[in-house]
Amino acid sequence: MNDYELKPRTRRDFLKLGGIATALAMAKTSLSKDRNNMLSNQDFSTQASFRDAQTITLFLCGDVMTGRGIDQALPYHNDPRIYEPYMTSAQGYVKLAEKANGPIPKSADFSYIWGDALEELRRINPDVRVINLETAVTTSSEFWPGKGINYRMHPGNVPCITAVKIDCCVLANNHVLDWGYAGLTETLTSLGGPNIKIAGAGSNLMDAEAPAIIELAGKGRVLVFGFGHESSGIPRVWGARSDKPGVNLLPDLSDGTVDRLAERIAGFKQKGDCVVASIHWGGNWGYEIVNVQREFAHRLIDQAHVDVVHGHSSHHPKGIEVYRGKPILYGCGDFLNDYEGISGHEEFRGDLSLMYFMTMDITTGKLAGLSMTPMQIKRFRLNHAHPDDAHWLQQVLDRESGPLGARIELTDKYRLSLYQNLS
Numbered sequence: 022m023n024d025y026e027l028k029p030r031t032r033r034d035f036l037k038l039g040g041i042a043t044a045l046a047m048a049k050t051s052l053s054k055d056r057n058n059m060l061s062n063q064d065f066s067t068q069a070s071f072r073d074a075q076t077i078t079l080f081l082c083g084d085v086m087t088g089r090g091i092d093q094a095l096p097y098h099n100d101p102r103i104y105e106p107y108m109t110s111a112q113g114y115v116k117l118a119e120k121a122n123g124p125i126p127k128s129a130d131f132s133y134i135w136g137d138a139l140e141e142l143r144r145i146n147p148d149v150r151v152i153n154l155e156t157a158v159t160t161s162s163e164f165w166p167g168k169g170i171n172y173r174m175h176p177g178n179v180p181c182i183t184a185v186k187i188d189c190c191v192l193a194n195n196h197v198l199d200w201g202y203a204g205l206t207e208t209l210t211s212l213g214g215p216n217i218k219i220a221g222a223g224s225n226l227m228d229a230e231a232p233a234i235i236e237l238a239g240k241g242r243v244l245v246f247g248f249g250h251e252s253s254g255i256p257r258v259w260g261a262r263s264d265k266p267g268v269n270l271l272p273d274l275s276d277g278t279v280d281r282l283a284e285r286i287a288g289f290k291q292k293g294d295c296v297v298a299s300i301h302w303g304g305n306w307g308y309e310i311v312n313v314q315r316e317f318a319h320r321l322i323d324q325a326h327v328d329v330v331h332g333h334s335s336h337h338p339k340g341i342e343v344y345r346g347k348p349i350l351y352g353c354g355d356f357l358n359d360y361e362g363i364s365g366h367e368e369f370r371g372d373l374s375l376m377y378f379m380t381m382d383i384t385t386g387k388l389a390g391l392s393m394t395p396m397q398i399k400r401f402r403l404n405h406a407h408p409d410d411a412h413w414l415q416q417v418l419d420r421e422s423g424p425l426g427a428r429i430e431l432t433d434k435y436r437l438s439l440y441q442n443l444s
């Protein structure tokens with residue numbers, strides 16, 4: 022037996038926690054097979070269908086940075102000229118990645134970047150899919166002066182977002198305005214539409230504050246509010262105002278801010294809704310979770326009745342907490358970027374990323390299970406992480422989540438899950 026094949030302590034624990042998403046995926050697979058097979062699995066399918074009717078599964082991840090180098094590998098490319106101190110062409114990032122990990126297709130198809138994540142999404146088949154899209158979607162050439170890093174993806178590449186049926190792109194981050202207000206406006210028009218909802222940025226404050234509302238047949242709604250905080254590098258001037266486009270910027274993480282958010286969220290939340298607060302906050306490297314963030318997350322749950330705190334900005338996954346039955350991801354880590362071949366911070370293994378599959382019980386509004394699938398970014402593509410790397414990530418996440426009261430275990434060689442008594 023492989024050393025990394027750790028087992029949950031009991032089968033009941035496993036089903037209760039990370040196993041639910043997996044069980045649902047298995048049930049969905051069994052339901053899609055032929056009738057005989059369905060009948061032979063009747064007990065399990067009935068049980069799982071009952072669970073399925075009571076739960077929703079969200080796919081969440083951190084920063085999806087499909088601009089700059091990755092844009093150069095997609096079917097449509099922007100002018101590669103960029104305005105960074107050490108790099109003047111986005112092609113330079115393609116060359117670095119190829120030098121590190123081998124050739125990247127010259128014009129990859131729209132789904133290329135998702136690699137093995139495609140099959141994982143098919144397997145779990147989550148009800149809702151939310152990403153932090155950390156790039157402008159534009160051909161604008163109005164780079165933000167002095168910003169130093171300019172991310173843009175050609176609008177022709179939006180099908181790479183729809184290729185994996187992303188329901189909501191959160192835009193309250195420190196790259197959405199890299200190509201000026203013209204770039205933001207084009208981002209909003211390129212993404213806004215029947216297939217992709219956006220949250221956290223808008224043509225004025227009201228739009229930027231409005232949640233993305235995802236209706237689920239027979240299972241209520243998921244409301245995603247996008248928030249940005251200056252600690253992630255968002256310039257204060259990027260904040261939307263009543264007469265100015267921009268991002269939904271939190272002025273601070275104070276009690277007063279929570280009070281205002283509670284009022285705003287109450288204006289949208291209906292009984293049975295699942296509210297996600299998706300927050301871009303904190304620096305890029307390091308595991309520390311500052312008290313002010315933790316208290317803010319707790320108060321969002323206590324006072325603003327938020328069900329899920331989806332934090333991002335860190336380039337690597339950070340600790341996880343379950344507070345009063347509500348999950349808090351303090352930092353999901355980069356999911357996809359063009360950093361291959363860039364040295365520094367190797368100890369954080371920024372090449373490893375995580376798919377979070379979070380199952381919420383809609384009758385109680387509480388977490389029913391959290392499973393996570395590690396991926397590795399190579400050649401601008403997501404690949405299943407090697408079992409050694411999955412094990413390393415489990416150890417790190419367990420170490421960082423332990424002080425928050427959560428444990429992380431391996432469910433098999435390739436996947437992790439939360440282990441905690443949720444009752």
Ligand SMILES: [Zn+2]
Pocket residue numbers: 084155194195196253301334
């Ligand atoms: Zn960021």
